Amino acid sequence: MTRVSKLVPEFVKLAPPELEEGVLYVSMIYGSAVHKCCCGCGDKVVTPFSPTDWKLTFDGETVSLYPSIGNWSFKCRSHYWIHENRIEWAPQWSQKQVETGRAQDRRAKLGFFAARRDQAEAAPVSAAQEHVKAPGLWDGMKTWLSRKLQKHLSKS
Template sequence: MDHRFVEVLPTPLEPGVLYISGAHNIVAHLCCCGCGTEVVTPLGPAGWALRYDGRVSLSPSIGNGAYDCKSHYVIQASHVRWLSNMTLEHHVRAQARDQAAALNLNLSRLDRAKRMVADLFRRIRR
C-alpha cells in the first residue's frame, strides 16, 4: 500500500492508498478487499497505533465486521496481510474491547480532573 500524509482527506479516496491525517489523528483508506467502503481508523490510546519508518503499519487489525465484505486484515510495513473474515462473534468482541478502551480512557481523564480539583482546594485552604 502507498501512503500519503494529508491535512484533510481527499474526495474520493484512491484504492491502495492510506491517508494519514496527523491534524485529525486518523488514518483512512478504501477497504483492501476492493468493495469500495471507506475505512477510517482513529489513532490514539483507545484506537489504533500507527508506526512509520518509511513504511506504514497499523495495529490492531482492521476488522470490517460491520460491512458486507466482513474483511479482516493487518497493515504491516505497507503490506496487507489477510486474516480470516470477521464473524459476528469476532465483531461483537472487537466492539466490546473498543468500548472498554474508550471507557478506561475517559475514566483516566476523570481521575486526573478529580486530582486537579482536589489539589486546587488544598492550595486554597492553605
Template structure:
C-alpha cells in the same frame, strides 16, 4: 483528506486524527480509522506505514479483516458475529477504562468538605 482515495495508499491526517484507505479486499469502499490513544495508531518508517490494531470492516458487506504492516496487507481470519460483538464490548471497556483513569480524582478531604456544606445547606 482527498475526496477520491487511491487504492493501495493509506492517507493520514494528523490535524484531524484520522486515517483512511480503500478497503484492501477490492470492494472499493472507503475505510476510515480514527487515530488516538483508544483507537488506531499509525507508525511510518522506510518500509511503509503500519496501522494497529487490525482493520475489521464488520459494517461493510465484505466484512474483510486485515492488518497493514510496513505498507503490506496481512489478511486475518474472518470473525463470527459473536466475535464481533465481543470485540466491540472489549473496545468499549478499553475506552471507558482509559477515560475513567484520566478523570480528576476528588480527594477525601474535598469530599468531606462537600458533604459538610451539603448538610449545612451552604
C-alpha cells in the same frame, strides 16, 4: 474485485473526496487515516488515531497500523493488518467474535476515560496554577471596581 496487497502512505491535510486504491491517506491534523477497503469493494475505511483506537507507526518509509482493521459493518467483512505498507489478511470473525470485540472496545474506552478523569482529580496541577493567577485578576477587578465606586460616590 481485486485485493490490494500494499498500501502506500500519503501524508495529507485532508483526504481527497475521490480516494485512490492502494493509498493510505494520513492526516496528522485530523488525527486519522482513510483508505479504500483492501478487498477491492471500494468502501471507505476510516481509522482514527487515539489511545483506544488505532496507532500509526511510521518508520520514515512505511506505515503500520495497530490493531488490525475489521470491516465488520461492510458487506465484505474483510479483516487485515497493515504492516510496513503490506496487507496481511486475517481470518474473518464470526458475529459473536465481532460483538465480543466491540464490547471489549467499549470497556477499554470507558476504562481509559475514567483513568484520565481520576488522574485529573488526583493531580490538579493546572487547576492549582489557575488559582495562583485568579486572585491577581480579582485584585485588579476589585481596585477597578472600588475606584469606580468612589468616583460614583464622590459625584453624588
